[in-house]
Amino acid sequence: MTAVFDLPSTREEAWRWADLGGLAAAAALAPIARPEADFLDLPGARLVFVDGVLDAERSMLRRVTLQALEAGDHPLGRRAAGQGWSLRLDAEAAADPVQIIHIATSGESHLPSEIVLGDDAVAEVVETFVGAGWANRFTRVSLGTGARLMRSVRLLQPAGFVSLREEATIGAAASLVTIFLGAGGQGSRIDATLTLAGDGAFVDYGGALLTRDEQRQECAVAVHHAEPNGTSRQVWRAVAADRSQASLAARAEVARHAQKTDGEQSLRGLLLDRTATVNLKPELEIFADDVKCAHGATVGELDARALFYLESRGIPPARAEALLTHAFVADAIGRIGHETVRDAFEADADAWLEAAL
Amino acid sequence: MLKIENLHAEVDGKPILKGLSLTVDAGEIHAIMGPNGAGKSTLGYVLGGRPGYEVTDGKVTFDGQDLLALEPHERAAAGLFLGFQYPVEIPGVSNVQFLRESLNAQRSARGEKPLTGAEFLKLARGEADALALPQDMLKRPVNVGFSGGEKKRNEMVQMGIIDPKFAILDETDSGLDIDALRVVGEGINRIMRKADKAVLLITHYQRLLDYVRPDVVHVLADGRITRSGGPELALQLEREGYAEAAA
Numbered sequence: 001m002t003a004v005f006d007l008p009s010t011r012e013e014a015w016r017w018a019d020l021g022g023l024a025a026a027a028a029l030a031p032i033a034r035p036e037a038d039f040l041d042l043p044g045a046r047l048v049f050v051d052g053v054l055d056a057e058r059s060m061l062r063r064v065t066l067q068a069l070e071a072g073d074h075p076l077g078r079r080a081a082g083q084g085w086s087l088r089l090d091a092e093a094a095a096d097p098v099q100i101i102h103i104a105t106s107g108e109s110h111l112p113s114e115i116v117l118g119d120d121a122v123a124e125v126v127e128t129f130v131g132a133g134w135a136n137r138f139t140r141v142s143l144g145t146g147a148r149l150m151r152s153v154r155l156l157q158p159a160g161f162v163s164l165r166e167e168a169t170i171g172a173a174a175s176l177v178t179i180f181l182g183a184g185g186q187g188s189r190i191d192a193t194l195t196l197a198g199d200g201a202f203v204d205y206g207g208a209l210l211t212r213d214e215q216r217q218e219c220a221v222a223v224h225h226a227e228p229n230g231t232s233r234q235v236w237r238a239v240a241a242d243r244s245q246a247s248l249a250a251r252a253e254v255a256r257h258a259q260k261t262d263g264e265q266s267l268r269g270l271l272l273d274r275t276a277t278v279n280l281k282p283e284l285e286i287f288a289d290d291v292k293c294a295h296g297a298t299v300g301e302l303d304a305r306a307l308f309y310l311e312s313r314g315i316p317p318a319r320a321e322a323l324l325t326h327a328f329v330a331d332a333i334g335r336i337g338h339e340t341v342r343d344a345f346e347a348d349a350d351a352w353l354e355a356a357l
Numbered sequence: 358m359l360k361i362e363n364l365h366a367e368v369d370g371k372p373i374l375k376g377l378s379l380t381v382d383a384g385e386i387h388a389i390m391g392p393n394g395a396g397k398s399t400l401g402y403v404l405g406g407r408p409g410y411e412v413t414d415g416k417v418t419f420d421g422q423d424l425l426a427l428e429p430h431e432r433a434a435a436g437l438f439l440g441f442q443y444p445v446e447i448p449g450v451s452n453v454q455f456l457r458e459s460l461n462a463q464r465s466a467r468g469e470k471p472l473t474g475a476e477f478l479k480l481a482r483g484e485a486d487a488l489a490l491p492q493d494m495l496k497r498p499v500n501v502g503f504s505g506g507e508k509k510r511n512e513m514v515q516m517g518i519i520d521p522k523f524a525i526l527d528e529t530d531s532g533l534d535i536d537a538l539r540v541v542g543e544g545i546n547r548i549m550r551k552a553d554k555a556v557l558l559i560t561h562y563q564r565l566l567d568y569v570r571p572d573v574v575h576v577l578a579d580g581r582i583t584r585s586g587g588p589e590l591a592l593q594l595e596r597e598g599y600a601e602a603a604a
Contacts (some may be wrong), residue, residue: 180436309445312405313459327449
């Protein structure tokens with residue numbers, strides 16, 4: 001099955017938890033009617049892609065352009081080479097939020113994108129995936145000195161698979177914050193390589209993957225500290241119910257001269273059922289000698305004492321579980337700075353919890 | 358109001374309560390004193406319905422209904438409040454949200470209208486002030502970073518907001534300094550000293566009873582009530598120790 005897509009085998013360490021079968025099955029799903037999806041009430045560009053093709057009627061491009069893009073040589077990313085969307089901002093420019101809705105109705109779709117910010121430019125991008133099928137996306141991010149990008153991505157496909165390959169270069173004193181929420185029924189792989197390429201660069205890259213039934217979602221992220229004084233935060237939360245599997249692999253590499261690096265990885269899993277699986281793999285590879293790198297990885301169940309405390313005050317058991325699980329997930333998605341976006345993501349997570357608990 | 362008859366309960370297969378009987382009528386405050394390991398906290402948890410505390414014999418009626426047949430949240434809606442000896446920290450859930458959900462869950466279980474955000478905040482602020490709990494602690498995650506005394510005052514703020522019929526207060530006095538003890542004692546009197554309410558006060562020491570005067574004092578030893586008396590019994594226990602007084 002996997003040979004069909006020419007992807008690495010799960011015998012390779014970086015792909016050991018990848019659901020390649022789920023990916024192939026997603027590509028073979030029967031076509032569905034185009035689902036509705038609403039934009040958040042924000043100013044700025046709005047793009048709708050249906051199976052990777054722009055729906056010009058429903059889109060307002062503003063500063064976004066469509067053009068042919070390279071997509072590197074990553075096994076997933078390279079499939080997305082071709083016509084894609086591009087947000088390029090000159091130095092000190094600031095754009096209203098860019099919202100993108102990806103609607104999948106059948107088969108596989110591939111789309112590349114790039115976000116290139118000049119020095120001190122500021123941008124925000126919010127992406128939403130809905131529908132069914134295999135949506136494969138490649139995103140290249142390049143941040144100039146002092147540039148700031150806030151990106152929020154939610155996977156809400158009821159079925160199918162979303163694979164995201166991301167490659168980012170963060171310049172001196174630049175900041176990349178990207179928060180993911182996997183709260184649909186689709187399988188997923190979030191595959192990223194991020195390089196802190198300038199002095200004092202900052203990356204906050206994480207999110208929450210919520211899985212149930214037989215679903216499998218995973219992230220495989222590598223942060224490379226190439227220059228001194230960089231800060232990286234990788235805060236991931238996984239909540240797994242039924243017989244599902246959520247896998248979090250986060251890696252931080254610190255180059256020999258990247259002194260004063262401050263790296264933090266926090267990977268936590270919550271099992272809602274004993275039949276569910278959470279895999280965690282925090283990895284550190286440090287060649288510099290003056291760094292602060294913390295990592296924590298825990299998997300557990302809801303705290304029985306906390307549940308009883310809530311119930312003893314009159315809160316019914318299902319609601320008590322939802323409150324505690326919400327709090328667990330909020331560690332990750334609470335990092336979204338924009339309140340409207342954060343509220344929307346929290347509502348999606350709550351809807352998932354309501355259905356799962 | 359609360360009638361416990363021949364209650365036997367075990368934890369992890371180990372018998373803790375061994376035939377405890379006790380009746381508390383409306384308008385009364387009963388104190389339960391006793392040495393460590395006597396089963397005082399177990400009694401509180403069994404009445405609250407904590408999982409793992411298994412009743413093997415006996416019965417408990419609350420306002421005429423079978424208390425042990427109710428789930429913990431149903432016991433709360435029926436008017437029972439359990440003040441914890443060790444209030445639990447809940448990161449990520451604010452005190453305000455927790456209390457509003459609690460109160461409104463109980464109200465809806467009783468067929469009452471939920472309080473609006475504004476109505477609730479007014480109530481919560483009033484209770485926090487009355488118990489000298491700084492207002493900003495209402496917004497903070499439940500009990501996270503609270504001192505021992507603040508946690509206990511927070512329990513009383515919860516009791517004031519929920520306004521239960523019957524409160525079981527498990528060592529609410531531990532961790533309190535003298536000033537906080539007075540504030541908490543006054544809170545218990547203000548909220549619970551009413552003709553249609555009752556309190557079961559579980560404590561090690563006489564000192565809380567200086568502020569909350571009990572109608573009846575019981576000695577709990579080895580899973581049973583071994584002696585009952587008036588407020589003077591607490592003073593005698595303090596003077597002579599449990600071994601002597603309970604014998």
